[in-house]
Amino acid sequence: MRLLAGLLALVIAFPAWADCPLDLGRGTGLVIFSSHYLVAFRPDPMRIEVGEPFSLLFNVCTKSDKPAELVAIDAQMPEHKHGMNYRPTIVSLGDGRYRVDGMVFHMPGRWELAIDVRAGEESERLSHEFILK
Amino acid sequence: MALAASGALTAPAIAQTPLQWSDDKVKAIARHGPWPPPLSRDPSNRVAGSPNAIVLGEHLFNEPRLSADGAMSCATCHIAARDWGDGRAKAMGRSELDRRTPSLWNVGHAHWFGWDGAGDSLWAQSIRPILDPREMASDAARVAGLLREDKALACGYERAFGEKPGGGDEKLLVDAAKALAAFQATLISPRTPFDAFRDALLSGDREAAARYPLAAQRGLKIFIEANCAACHFGPRFTNGEFGDVGIPFFTRPGEVDAGRLDGLAKLANSTFNLLGRYNDDVSGASALRTKHVQRLHSNFGEFRVPSLRQTGSGPFMHNGHLATLEDVVKHYSEVNPDRLHSDAIPLVRPLALSAEQSADLVAFLRTLSAEPPPRHAPPPLCP
Numbered sequence: 001m002r003l004l005a006g007l008l009a010l011v012i013a014f015p016a017w018a019d020c021p022l023d024l025g026r027g028t029g030l031v032i033f034s035s036h037y038l039v040a041f042r043p044d045p046m047r048i049e050v051g052e053p054f055s056l057l058f059n060v061c062t063k064s065d066k067p068a069e070l071v072a073i074d075a076q077m078p079e080h081k082h083g084m085n086y087r088p089t090i091v092s093l094g095d096g097r098y099r100v101d102g103m104v105f106h107m108p109g110r111w112e113l114a115i116d117v118r119a120g121e122e123s124e125r126l127s128h129e130f131i132l133k
Numbered sequence: 134m135a136l137a138a139s140g141a142l143t144a145p146a147i148a149q150t151p152l153q154w155s156d157d158k159v160k161a162i163a164r165h166g167p168w169p170p171p172l173s174r175d176p177s178n179r180v181a182g183s184p185n186a187i188v189l190g191e192h193l194f195n196e197p198r199l200s201a202d203g204a205m206s207c208a209t210c211h212i213a214a215r216d217w218g219d220g221r222a223k224a225m226g227r228s229e230l231d232r233r234t235p236s237l238w239n240v241g242h243a244h245w246f247g248w249d250g251a252g253d254s255l256w257a258q259s260i261r262p263i264l265d266p267r268e269m270a271s272d273a274a275r276v277a278g279l280l281r282e283d284k285a286l287a288c289g290y291e292r293a294f295g296e297k298p299g300g301g302d303e304k305l306l307v308d309a310a311k312a313l314a315a316f317q318a319t320l321i322s323p324r325t326p327f328d329a330f331r332d333a334l335l336s337g338d339r340e341a342a343a344r345y346p347l348a349a350q351r352g353l354k355i356f357i358e359a360n361c362a363a364c365h366f367g368p369r370f371t372n373g374e375f376g377d378v379g380i381p382f383f384t385r386p387g388e389v390d391a392g393r394l395d396g397l398a399k400l401a402n403s404t405f406n407l408l409g410r411y412n413d414d415v416s417g418a419s420a421l422r423t424k425h426v427q428r429l430h431s432n433f434g435e436f437r438v439p440s441l442r443q444t445g446s447g448p449f450m451h452n453g454h455l456a457t458l459e460d461v462v463k464h465y466s467e468v469n470p471d472r473l474h475s476d477a478i479p480l481v482r483p484l485a486l487s488a489e490q491s492a493d494l495v496a497f498l499r500t501l502s503a504e505p506p507p508r509h510a511p512p513p514l515c516p
């Protein structure tokens with residue numbers, strides 16, 4: 001996962017959000033954000049293998065550093081027009097931290113992860129792209 | 134197609150020069166190895182990998198007394214000399230079945246079993262033919278009785294499981310299946326000309342790489358460019374999941390084999406799935422797929438992506454619909470997209486290959502097989 005290095009750089013470049021707990025256990029993670037939300041996450045194990053189950057660890061915050069809710073996770077291969085053959089489950093660990101189990105990317109290629117988050121009335125879909133080789 | 138010269142393979146020093154392979158293609162080729170793969174032990178089976186269970190399993194595999202009429206064993210359909218299949222389009226039990234007997238090579242590395250993935254472990258899958266009335270038509274009591282009463286089998290059981298064959302009939306049926314699974318997991322297909330080429334390409338050994346026939350190299354290139362590896366992924370040339378490549382799935386007029394869709398229903402209803410009490414894995418990790426798998430409309434008419442290693446001489450596909458590898462390549466070359474039953478995964482489309490390209494792709498597919506070493510009779514259970 002070469003994306004990791006690039007996104008890690010992003011984390012360092014945005015110290016304004018340093019209060020949102022970005023440490024996901026190994027000091028590394030991917031970070032994506034919108035005008036309202038900041039989402040840090042990492043796969044577990046770190047390297048996603050084609051066809052192998054993996055989990056995702058999440059910290060979800062609002063821009064004002066409040067914990068937010070992870071509502072749903074889904075993934076698609078846009079070029080192949082299909083999703084996952086498995087339905088992940090979301091376990092809340094409190095304080096905007098979540099563990100998502102039962103993810104499987106069963107083909108090499110581009111996967112688009114859809115992350116639905118919510119704080120109060122406002123929900124939003126953030127997305128992130130993985131290229132699996 | 135950009136063909137960047139890749140390292141050591143540039144100098145045409147030998148009679149037959151390998152094709153030029155871009156870095157991306159070398160990486161794509163590398164993913165189909167190494168072979169043999171590292172050993173994997175099934176955590177749901179407490180006797181997986183145990184030498185005594187493997188011996189017991191091989192005896193049971195050849196044991197016709199597991200069947201109701203004492204005439205059919207696993208080896209009746211899974212014939213060693215036929216790459217652990219039977220060479221028939223549709224298996225022949227007490228009557229003709231709807232599906233082809235799959236090869237058992239490398240079956241220990243799969244995670245869904247059967248063409249519809251109704252089994253989630255090798256041992257659960259091994260119970261199916263014992264109980265199926267169209268196959269061995271047996272029951273737990275018969276299998277358990279045999280393990281308890283036959284002196285040699287009882288002794289083999291004790292060696293494999295560390296205790297006398299006790300407990301209820303169903304438990305002993307499951308134990309027999311776990312020994313069968315331990316044996317089947319040892320069936321690893323041999324290294325092939327493709328593996329020699331792959332390793333030579335990665336280590337920059339030009340001379341060794343050049344021994345791989347040019348036709349196969351051209352065929353390999355087609356395999357990569359046609360994205361066959363989207364499904365036929367990794368060292369076994371399968372991602373272990375399911376797909377629809379446009380093979381008709383009528384079993385008889387008005388009846389269809391719904392494939393994966395039915396397989397998931399059978400899985401959910403099975404006492405022997407990994408969420409049940411016979412899973413020996415206390416961590417629960419082995420049941421992850423079973424727990425999270427979802428039943429989708431698109432599963433209708435999907436069948437498991439078969440491995441392309443050591444496929445034998447055909448017929449091919451879940452119902453033996455295609456007789457030869459040439460027919461398979463013709464199918465992928467001419468497949469009518471309208472024939473695809475699912476919501477059209479645009480991964481399978483007519484490749485429109487020329488006669489030469491088709492021959493090259495067949496030549497490549499043939500290099501995924503090799504002569505397996507001779508097999509010896511299993512050692513006696515209790516000498």
Ligand SMILES: [Cu+2]
Nearest residue numbers: 077080082107
């Ligand atoms: Cu795909």
